[in-house]
Amino acid sequence: MIPVVPRAAAETTGPEDRSMFRHSRIAAASLLAALAAAPATARPGGSSAESPTATATVQASLDAQYEALERQAARLAAAYEKAIAARVAELAAADPTIAYLVDKNLLSAEALTRGLPTDPLARVPWLRTTLARVDERAKKMAARFGDVTLRQNERAAIRALVAIARAQERYRESDTDGNGVFDYAESLDALALEGFEADDKPGYVRRHGYRFRLLHGDVLSWSAEALPLEPGKTGRRFFFIDERGQVRENTGGPAGASSPLAPEQAEEKPASKHRERN
Incomplete structure (x- = not known):
C-alpha cells in the first residue's frame, strides 16, 4: 500500500x-x-x-x-x-x-x-x-579537531625545545666544532637536529606548526625561541628556552627569560645541568 x-x-x-x-x-x-x-x-x-x-x-x-x-x-x-x-x-x-x-x-x-x-x-x-546541517557539522568538527591539533603542536614545540637544549649540552661537552673551547652552537644547523624543515625566514626552521630559531650561543649561554606559524591556529603560546633548560611561555607575543614556566615543563626531564638563576 x-x-x-x-x-x-x-x-x-x-x-x-x-x-x-x-x-x-x-x-x-x-x-x-x-x-x-x-x-x-x-x-x-x-x-x-x-x-x-x-x-x-x-x-x-x-x-x-x-x-x-x-x-x-x-x-x-x-x-x-x-x-x-x-x-x-x-x-x-x-x-x-x-x-x-x-x-x-x-x-x-x-x-x-x-x-x-x-x-x-x-x-x-x-x-x-x-x-x-553540513556546514554546522563541519564547523563543529573542525573546531574540535583544531583545538586538539593546536594543543598537540604546543606540546610538540616544548619537546622540540627540550631536544635543542640537550643537543646544546652534547655540542658543548664534546667540543663538536673542534675549536678547543667548550662553547654552545651559534645556529641550529650546527646541532644537526632531525625532524625540522627549512623555513622561508632566514635562521628559522619549522616543525609541527611552529618555527624555531637559535637567538644566540656563546661560551656561557644560549637561547632559542619557538613561534606559532599562525598564532591562534597552529598554536596559541610562544615559547623560549635557554641554557637553564626550562621552557617559558607567553601568549601575547614572543616569550623571554622572565616569562612564566610552561606547565608541561614538569613532565620533561631536566634538559640542562645549569641551575636556575635568581
Missing part, C-alpha cells in the same frame, strides 16, 4: 520533496477511490468470480504508482547526495582543517551519509536534513 506522508513532515521539506509527498497522497486517494468504485465482491471478503480480476487491476495500478514514486525518490536522493558531496568539497577547499578531516574520511560525503535509510521514500527527507 502507498504510504501517506503526514502534512507536518511535508512542510519540513523542500519544494521537490513536497511534490513527491503530494503525489503520494494522490496515489493513496486513488487507491481509496478504486476500492470504492469496485464491486463489493471485488473487495476483501468478496466471493464473486470477478473478484480476482478487479483486485488485480487495482493492485497493478497501485504498484505502478508506487514504482513511479520510488523512481522519483531515487532521483531526488541522488541529487541530494551530489549536493552534499559538492558542499563538502567547497568547505574543504576553503579550510585546510576540513580538508584534512575529509581526507581521513571523518567528514567526507560518505561519512555524512552513513546510516542512510533503505526505504527510498525515507531517504529524501533524511538527505535533505543532512545537507542542511
Whole structure:
C-alpha cells in the first residue's frame, strides 16, 4: 500500500520533496477511490468470480504508482547526495582543517551519509536534513579537531625545545666544532637536529606548526625561541628556552627569560645541568 506522508513532515521539506509527498497522497486517494468504485465482491471478503480480476487491476495500478514514486525518490536522493558531496568539497577547499578531516574520511560525503535509510521514500527527507546541517557539522568538527591539533603542536614545540637544549649540552661537552673551547652552537644547523624543515625566514626552521630559531650561543649561554606559524591556529603560546633548560611561555607575543614556566615543563626531564638563576 502507498504510504501517506503526514502534512507536518511535508512542510519540513523542500519544494521537490513536497511534490513527491503530494503525489503520494494522490496515489493513496486513488487507491481509496478504486476500492470504492469496485464491486463489493471485488473487495476483501468478496466471493464473486470477478473478484480476482478487479483486485488485480487495482493492485497493478497501485504498484505502478508506487514504482513511479520510488523512481522519483531515487532521483531526488541522488541529487541530494551530489549536493552534499559538492558542499563538502567547497568547505574543504576553503579550510585546510576540513580538508584534512575529509581526507581521513571523518567528514567526507560518505561519512555524512552513513546510516542512510533503505526505504527510498525515507531517504529524501533524511538527505535533505543532512545537507542542511553540513556546514554546522563541519564547523563543529573542525573546531574540535583544531583545538586538539593546536594543543598537540604546543606540546610538540616544548619537546622540540627540550631536544635543542640537550643537543646544546652534547655540542658543548664534546667540543663538536673542534675549536678547543667548550662553547654552545651559534645556529641550529650546527646541532644537526632531525625532524625540522627549512623555513622561508632566514635562521628559522619549522616543525609541527611552529618555527624555531637559535637567538644566540656563546661560551656561557644560549637561547632559542619557538613561534606559532599562525598564532591562534597552529598554536596559541610562544615559547623560549635557554641554557637553564626550562621552557617559558607567553601568549601575547614572543616569550623571554622572565616569562612564566610552561606547565608541561614538569613532565620533561631536566634538559640542562645549569641551575636556575635568581
